[in-house]
Amino acid sequence: MQHKKITFIGAGNMAGSIINGLVKGGYPAELICASAPSLTNTQKLVTELSITSSQDNKQSAQWADVIVLGVKPQMMADVCQALVDDGVDLTNKLIISIAAGVSVSHFQSILGKETAVIRTMPNTPSLLQKGMTGLFASQQATEQDKHFAGELMSAVGEIVWVAQESQINAVIAAAGSAPAYFFLFMESMQKKAIEMGFSEADARLLVQQSAIGSAEMVKQNQHLDLTTLRNNVISKGGTTAEAVRTFNELGLPEIVAKAMQAASDRGEEMEKLF
Known part of the structure:
Protein backbone atom coordinates (compact mmCIF):
# COMPACT_ATOMS: atom_id res chain seq x y z
CA MET A 1 0.00 0.00 0.00
CA GLU A 165 -23.52 5.81 -7.15
CA SER A 166 -27.11 4.68 -6.64
CA GLN A 167 -25.76 1.21 -5.91
CA ILE A 168 -24.27 2.52 -2.66
CA ASN A 169 -27.83 2.43 -1.31
CA ALA A 170 -28.05 -1.20 -2.39
CA VAL A 171 -24.82 -1.82 -0.48
CA ILE A 172 -26.51 -0.31 2.58
CA ALA A 173 -29.42 -2.72 2.12
CA ALA A 174 -27.26 -5.81 1.57
CA ALA A 175 -24.37 -5.10 3.94
CA GLY A 176 -24.42 -1.78 5.78
CA SER A 177 -27.69 -2.50 7.60
CA ALA A 178 -27.41 -6.28 7.40
CA PRO A 179 -25.83 -6.94 10.82
CA ALA A 180 -29.04 -5.65 12.41
CA TYR A 181 -31.08 -8.13 10.36
CA PHE A 182 -28.99 -11.04 11.59
CA PHE A 183 -29.07 -9.77 15.17
CA LEU A 184 -32.87 -9.53 15.02
CA PHE A 185 -33.13 -13.09 13.70
CA MET A 186 -30.72 -14.35 16.37
CA GLU A 187 -32.56 -12.39 19.06
CA SER A 188 -35.83 -14.04 18.05
CA MET A 189 -34.22 -17.48 18.09
CA GLN A 190 -32.70 -16.87 21.51
CA LYS A 191 -36.04 -15.71 22.90
CA LYS A 192 -37.78 -18.87 21.68
CA ALA A 193 -34.99 -21.10 22.99
CA ILE A 194 -35.43 -19.54 26.43
CA GLU A 195 -39.17 -20.26 26.20
CA MET A 196 -38.21 -23.87 25.45
CA GLY A 197 -36.39 -24.09 28.76
CA PHE A 198 -32.80 -23.01 28.13
CA SER A 199 -31.02 -20.44 30.28
CA GLU A 200 -30.31 -17.10 28.63
CA ALA A 201 -26.60 -17.96 28.41
CA ASP A 202 -27.16 -21.40 26.91
CA ALA A 203 -29.76 -20.07 24.49
CA ARG A 204 -27.34 -17.42 23.32
CA LEU A 205 -24.54 -19.96 22.91
CA LEU A 206 -26.76 -22.26 20.84
CA VAL A 207 -27.76 -19.43 18.50
CA GLN A 208 -24.40 -17.67 18.45
CA GLN A 209 -22.33 -20.74 17.58
CA SER A 210 -24.84 -21.84 14.95
CA ALA A 211 -24.59 -18.44 13.27
CA ILE A 212 -20.78 -18.43 13.38
CA GLY A 213 -20.59 -21.97 12.03
CA SER A 214 -23.10 -21.29 9.27
CA ALA A 215 -21.23 -18.17 8.12
CA GLU A 216 -17.97 -20.11 8.10
CA MET A 217 -19.57 -22.86 5.99
CA VAL A 218 -20.60 -20.21 3.46
CA LYS A 219 -17.08 -18.80 3.41
CA GLN A 220 -15.37 -22.19 3.13
CA ASN A 221 -17.65 -23.43 0.32
CA GLN A 222 -17.47 -20.75 -2.34
CA HIS A 223 -18.19 -23.37 -5.03
CA LEU A 224 -21.65 -24.00 -3.54
CA ASP A 225 -24.51 -21.54 -3.85
CA LEU A 226 -26.57 -20.66 -0.81
CA THR A 227 -29.56 -22.69 -1.97
CA THR A 228 -27.41 -25.81 -2.15
CA LEU A 229 -25.97 -25.18 1.30
CA ARG A 230 -29.49 -24.76 2.67
CA ASN A 231 -30.78 -27.89 0.96
CA ASN A 232 -27.83 -29.87 2.30
CA VAL A 233 -29.21 -29.32 5.82
CA ILE A 234 -32.74 -30.39 4.94
CA SER A 235 -33.93 -33.98 5.09
CA LYS A 236 -37.27 -34.62 3.39
CA GLY A 237 -40.02 -34.79 5.99
CA GLY A 238 -37.63 -33.87 8.80
CA THR A 239 -37.48 -31.11 11.39
CA THR A 240 -35.52 -28.63 9.28
CA ALA A 241 -37.85 -29.13 6.33
CA GLU A 242 -40.80 -28.27 8.56
CA ALA A 243 -39.11 -25.12 9.90
CA VAL A 244 -38.18 -23.93 6.40
CA ARG A 245 -41.69 -24.71 5.13
CA THR A 246 -43.07 -22.51 7.91
CA PHE A 247 -40.68 -19.67 7.08
CA ASN A 248 -41.72 -19.77 3.42
CA GLU A 249 -45.42 -20.13 4.24
CA LEU A 250 -45.24 -16.99 6.40
CA GLY A 251 -43.43 -15.07 3.66
CA LEU A 252 -39.90 -14.73 5.03
CA PRO A 253 -38.28 -14.21 1.58
CA GLU A 254 -40.78 -11.45 0.76
CA ILE A 255 -40.28 -9.82 4.18
CA VAL A 256 -36.50 -9.77 3.67
CA ALA A 257 -36.88 -8.29 0.18
CA LYS A 258 -39.23 -5.55 1.40
CA ALA A 259 -36.95 -4.70 4.33
CA MET A 260 -33.90 -4.42 2.09
CA GLN A 261 -35.80 -2.23 -0.35
CA ALA A 262 -36.92 0.00 2.52
CA ALA A 263 -33.30 0.42 3.62
CA SER A 264 -32.24 1.32 0.08
CA ASP A 265 -35.14 3.76 -0.33
CA ARG A 266 -34.22 5.46 2.94
CA GLY A 267 -30.67 5.87 1.68
CA GLU A 268 -32.01 7.71 -1.35
CA GLU A 269 -34.16 9.92 0.89
CA MET A 270 -31.16 10.78 3.08
CA GLU A 271 -29.22 11.97 0.03
CA LYS A 272 -31.91 14.61 -0.48
CA LEU A 273 -31.75 15.68 3.18
CA PHE A 274 -28.00 16.20 3.57
Whole structure:
Protein backbone atom coordinates (compact mmCIF):
# COMPACT_ATOMS: atom_id res chain seq x y z
CA MET A 1 0.00 0.00 0.00
CA GLN A 2 1.31 3.42 -0.94
CA HIS A 3 2.04 5.53 2.12
CA LYS A 4 0.30 8.90 2.14
CA LYS A 5 -0.50 11.35 4.90
CA ILE A 6 -4.06 10.64 6.08
CA THR A 7 -6.25 12.86 8.23
CA PHE A 8 -9.44 11.46 9.71
CA ILE A 9 -11.92 14.24 10.46
CA GLY A 10 -14.14 12.66 13.07
CA ALA A 11 -12.78 10.04 15.43
CA GLY A 12 -15.77 7.80 16.07
CA ASN A 13 -15.84 4.01 16.17
CA MET A 14 -15.61 3.49 12.41
CA ALA A 15 -12.71 5.89 11.95
CA GLY A 16 -10.99 4.32 14.93
CA SER A 17 -11.47 0.86 13.44
CA ILE A 18 -9.92 1.87 10.13
CA ILE A 19 -6.98 3.51 11.89
CA ASN A 20 -6.51 0.43 14.05
CA GLY A 21 -6.56 -1.84 11.01
CA LEU A 22 -4.08 0.34 9.14
CA VAL A 23 -1.55 0.55 11.96
CA LYS A 24 -1.81 -3.15 12.83
CA GLY A 25 -1.29 -3.88 9.14
CA GLY A 26 1.99 -1.96 9.15
CA TYR A 27 0.91 1.50 7.97
CA PRO A 28 3.22 4.16 9.50
CA ALA A 29 1.44 5.70 12.50
CA GLU A 30 3.23 9.00 11.97
CA LEU A 31 1.35 9.42 8.69
CA ILE A 32 -2.06 9.27 10.38
CA CYS A 33 -3.82 12.13 12.16
CA ALA A 34 -7.21 12.04 13.87
CA SER A 35 -8.94 15.41 14.12
CA ALA A 36 -11.84 16.02 16.51
CA PRO A 37 -13.11 18.97 18.61
CA SER A 38 -12.15 17.24 21.86
CA LEU A 39 -8.84 15.47 22.49
CA THR A 40 -10.82 13.06 24.66
CA ASN A 41 -12.15 11.48 21.47
CA THR A 42 -8.67 10.86 20.07
CA GLN A 43 -6.58 10.19 23.18
CA LYS A 44 -7.10 6.42 23.14
CA LEU A 45 -5.97 6.21 19.52
CA VAL A 46 -2.92 8.33 20.27
CA THR A 47 -2.01 6.28 23.34
CA GLU A 48 -2.56 2.84 21.84
CA LEU A 49 -1.47 3.40 18.24
CA SER A 50 0.98 6.35 18.44
CA ILE A 51 -0.81 8.36 15.78
CA THR A 52 -1.08 12.14 16.03
CA SER A 53 -4.20 14.10 16.88
CA SER A 54 -5.53 17.58 16.34
CA GLN A 55 -8.39 19.84 17.32
CA ASP A 56 -7.84 21.95 14.21
CA ASN A 57 -9.48 20.56 11.06
CA LYS A 58 -7.88 23.23 8.88
CA GLN A 59 -4.34 22.46 9.98
CA SER A 60 -4.74 18.69 9.81
CA ALA A 61 -6.49 18.86 6.42
CA GLN A 62 -3.78 21.05 4.94
CA TRP A 63 -1.15 18.56 6.14
CA ALA A 64 -2.87 15.54 4.59
CA ASP A 65 -2.79 13.95 1.16
CA VAL A 66 -6.00 12.06 1.93
CA ILE A 67 -8.90 13.34 4.04
CA VAL A 68 -11.30 10.75 5.45
CA LEU A 69 -14.58 12.34 6.49
CA GLY A 70 -16.17 10.42 9.32
CA VAL A 71 -18.57 12.91 10.89
CA LYS A 72 -22.33 12.39 11.08
CA PRO A 73 -24.25 13.09 7.84
CA GLN A 74 -26.12 16.03 9.37
CA MET A 75 -22.78 17.65 10.28
CA MET A 76 -21.02 16.95 6.99
CA ALA A 77 -22.00 20.13 5.13
CA ASP A 78 -20.85 22.38 7.97
CA VAL A 79 -17.53 20.56 8.32
CA CYS A 80 -16.85 20.72 4.58
CA GLN A 81 -17.90 24.37 4.32
CA ALA A 82 -15.57 25.24 7.19
CA LEU A 83 -12.63 23.72 5.29
CA VAL A 84 -13.47 25.87 2.28
CA ASP A 85 -14.01 29.00 4.38
CA ASP A 86 -10.69 28.43 6.12
CA GLY A 87 -8.94 28.37 2.76
CA VAL A 88 -7.81 24.74 2.74
CA ASP A 89 -6.32 23.94 -0.67
CA LEU A 90 -7.97 20.69 -1.75
CA THR A 91 -6.10 20.50 -5.04
CA ASN A 92 -4.61 17.04 -5.47
CA LYS A 93 -6.17 15.82 -2.23
CA LEU A 94 -8.39 12.74 -2.15
CA ILE A 95 -11.62 12.96 -0.15
CA ILE A 96 -12.99 9.69 1.23
CA SER A 97 -16.38 9.65 2.94
CA ILE A 98 -17.43 6.92 5.38
CA ALA A 99 -20.83 8.54 6.02
CA ALA A 100 -24.18 7.41 4.64
CA GLY A 101 -26.54 9.69 2.78
CA VAL A 102 -24.16 12.33 1.39
CA SER A 103 -23.76 12.21 -2.38
CA VAL A 104 -20.70 12.98 -4.47
CA SER A 105 -22.51 15.93 -6.06
CA HIS A 106 -23.22 17.37 -2.61
CA PHE A 107 -19.58 17.08 -1.60
CA GLN A 108 -18.46 18.68 -4.85
CA SER A 109 -21.01 21.50 -4.57
CA ILE A 110 -19.17 22.57 -1.41
CA LEU A 111 -15.59 21.45 -1.96
CA GLY A 112 -15.37 22.16 -5.69
CA LYS A 113 -16.57 20.27 -8.73
CA GLU A 114 -13.09 18.97 -9.57
CA THR A 115 -12.54 17.44 -6.13
CA ALA A 116 -11.80 13.72 -6.19
CA VAL A 117 -14.35 12.04 -3.93
CA ILE A 118 -14.78 8.38 -3.05
CA ARG A 119 -17.85 7.32 -1.10
CA THR A 120 -17.59 4.24 1.06
CA MET A 121 -20.23 2.34 3.01
CA PRO A 122 -18.67 0.11 5.68
CA ASN A 123 -20.64 -1.91 8.21
CA THR A 124 -20.18 -2.38 11.94
CA PRO A 125 -18.22 -5.69 11.80
CA SER A 126 -15.44 -3.43 10.52
CA LEU A 127 -14.87 -2.81 14.24
CA LEU A 128 -13.48 -6.38 14.32
CA GLN A 129 -11.74 -6.17 10.93
CA LYS A 130 -14.54 -8.41 9.62
CA GLY A 131 -16.38 -5.71 7.72
CA MET A 132 -17.93 -5.39 4.28
CA THR A 133 -17.52 -2.09 2.46
CA GLY A 134 -18.97 -0.83 -0.80
CA LEU A 135 -17.12 1.94 -2.66
CA PHE A 136 -17.98 4.39 -5.43
CA ALA A 137 -15.52 6.81 -7.06
CA SER A 138 -16.27 10.14 -8.71
CA GLN A 139 -15.00 10.72 -12.24
CA GLN A 140 -12.25 12.93 -10.82
CA ALA A 141 -10.74 10.07 -8.82
CA THR A 142 -7.76 8.45 -10.52
CA GLU A 143 -6.99 4.74 -10.67
CA GLN A 144 -4.31 5.43 -8.05
CA ASP A 145 -6.95 7.09 -5.85
CA LYS A 146 -9.22 4.07 -6.23
CA HIS A 147 -6.43 1.66 -5.46
CA PHE A 148 -5.51 3.57 -2.31
CA ALA A 149 -9.12 3.79 -1.10
CA GLY A 150 -9.62 0.09 -1.75
CA GLU A 151 -6.56 -0.84 0.30
CA LEU A 152 -7.60 1.59 3.04
CA MET A 153 -10.98 -0.07 3.49
CA SER A 154 -9.49 -3.55 3.08
CA ALA A 155 -7.79 -2.86 6.42
CA VAL A 156 -11.15 -3.60 8.06
CA GLY A 157 -12.56 -6.36 5.86
CA GLU A 158 -13.72 -7.12 2.32
CA ILE A 159 -14.61 -4.56 -0.36
CA VAL A 160 -16.82 -4.30 -3.44
CA TRP A 161 -16.72 -1.45 -5.97
CA VAL A 162 -19.98 -0.29 -7.54
CA ALA A 163 -20.25 1.31 -10.97
CA GLN A 164 -23.20 3.59 -10.21
CA GLU A 165 -23.52 5.81 -7.15
CA SER A 166 -27.11 4.68 -6.64
CA GLN A 167 -25.76 1.21 -5.91
CA ILE A 168 -24.27 2.52 -2.66
CA ASN A 169 -27.83 2.43 -1.31
CA ALA A 170 -28.05 -1.20 -2.39
CA VAL A 171 -24.82 -1.82 -0.48
CA ILE A 172 -26.51 -0.31 2.58
CA ALA A 173 -29.42 -2.72 2.12
CA ALA A 174 -27.26 -5.81 1.57
CA ALA A 175 -24.37 -5.10 3.94
CA GLY A 176 -24.42 -1.78 5.78
CA SER A 177 -27.69 -2.50 7.60
CA ALA A 178 -27.41 -6.28 7.40
CA PRO A 179 -25.83 -6.94 10.82
CA ALA A 180 -29.04 -5.65 12.41
CA TYR A 181 -31.08 -8.13 10.36
CA PHE A 182 -28.99 -11.04 11.59
CA PHE A 183 -29.07 -9.77 15.17
CA LEU A 184 -32.87 -9.53 15.02
CA PHE A 185 -33.13 -13.09 13.70
CA MET A 186 -30.72 -14.35 16.37
CA GLU A 187 -32.56 -12.39 19.06
CA SER A 188 -35.83 -14.04 18.05
CA MET A 189 -34.22 -17.48 18.09
CA GLN A 190 -32.70 -16.87 21.51
CA LYS A 191 -36.04 -15.71 22.90
CA LYS A 192 -37.78 -18.87 21.68
CA ALA A 193 -34.99 -21.10 22.99
CA ILE A 194 -35.43 -19.54 26.43
CA GLU A 195 -39.17 -20.26 26.20
CA MET A 196 -38.21 -23.87 25.45
CA GLY A 197 -36.39 -24.09 28.76
CA PHE A 198 -32.80 -23.01 28.13
CA SER A 199 -31.02 -20.44 30.28
CA GLU A 200 -30.31 -17.10 28.63
CA ALA A 201 -26.60 -17.96 28.41
CA ASP A 202 -27.16 -21.40 26.91
CA ALA A 203 -29.76 -20.07 24.49
CA ARG A 204 -27.34 -17.42 23.32
CA LEU A 205 -24.54 -19.96 22.91
CA LEU A 206 -26.76 -22.26 20.84
CA VAL A 207 -27.76 -19.43 18.50
CA GLN A 208 -24.40 -17.67 18.45
CA GLN A 209 -22.33 -20.74 17.58
CA SER A 210 -24.84 -21.84 14.95
CA ALA A 211 -24.59 -18.44 13.27
CA ILE A 212 -20.78 -18.43 13.38
CA GLY A 213 -20.59 -21.97 12.03
CA SER A 214 -23.10 -21.29 9.27
CA ALA A 215 -21.23 -18.17 8.12
CA GLU A 216 -17.97 -20.11 8.10
CA MET A 217 -19.57 -22.86 5.99
CA VAL A 218 -20.60 -20.21 3.46
CA LYS A 219 -17.08 -18.80 3.41
CA GLN A 220 -15.37 -22.19 3.13
CA ASN A 221 -17.65 -23.43 0.32
CA GLN A 222 -17.47 -20.75 -2.34
CA HIS A 223 -18.19 -23.37 -5.03
CA LEU A 224 -21.65 -24.00 -3.54
CA ASP A 225 -24.51 -21.54 -3.85
CA LEU A 226 -26.57 -20.66 -0.81
CA THR A 227 -29.56 -22.69 -1.97
CA THR A 228 -27.41 -25.81 -2.15
CA LEU A 229 -25.97 -25.18 1.30
CA ARG A 230 -29.49 -24.76 2.67
CA ASN A 231 -30.78 -27.89 0.96
CA ASN A 232 -27.83 -29.87 2.30
CA VAL A 233 -29.21 -29.32 5.82
CA ILE A 234 -32.74 -30.39 4.94
CA SER A 235 -33.93 -33.98 5.09
CA LYS A 236 -37.27 -34.62 3.39
CA GLY A 237 -40.02 -34.79 5.99
CA GLY A 238 -37.63 -33.87 8.80
CA THR A 239 -37.48 -31.11 11.39
CA THR A 240 -35.52 -28.63 9.28
CA ALA A 241 -37.85 -29.13 6.33
CA GLU A 242 -40.80 -28.27 8.56
CA ALA A 243 -39.11 -25.12 9.90
CA VAL A 244 -38.18 -23.93 6.40
CA ARG A 245 -41.69 -24.71 5.13
CA THR A 246 -43.07 -22.51 7.91
CA PHE A 247 -40.68 -19.67 7.08
CA ASN A 248 -41.72 -19.77 3.42
CA GLU A 249 -45.42 -20.13 4.24
CA LEU A 250 -45.24 -16.99 6.40
CA GLY A 251 -43.43 -15.07 3.66
CA LEU A 252 -39.90 -14.73 5.03
CA PRO A 253 -38.28 -14.21 1.58
CA GLU A 254 -40.78 -11.45 0.76
CA ILE A 255 -40.28 -9.82 4.18
CA VAL A 256 -36.50 -9.77 3.67
CA ALA A 257 -36.88 -8.29 0.18
CA LYS A 258 -39.23 -5.55 1.40
CA ALA A 259 -36.95 -4.70 4.33
CA MET A 260 -33.90 -4.42 2.09
CA GLN A 261 -35.80 -2.23 -0.35
CA ALA A 262 -36.92 0.00 2.52
CA ALA A 263 -33.30 0.42 3.62
CA SER A 264 -32.24 1.32 0.08
CA ASP A 265 -35.14 3.76 -0.33
CA ARG A 266 -34.22 5.46 2.94
CA GLY A 267 -30.67 5.87 1.68
CA GLU A 268 -32.01 7.71 -1.35
CA GLU A 269 -34.16 9.92 0.89
CA MET A 270 -31.16 10.78 3.08
CA GLU A 271 -29.22 11.97 0.03
CA LYS A 272 -31.91 14.61 -0.48
CA LEU A 273 -31.75 15.68 3.18
CA PHE A 274 -28.00 16.20 3.57
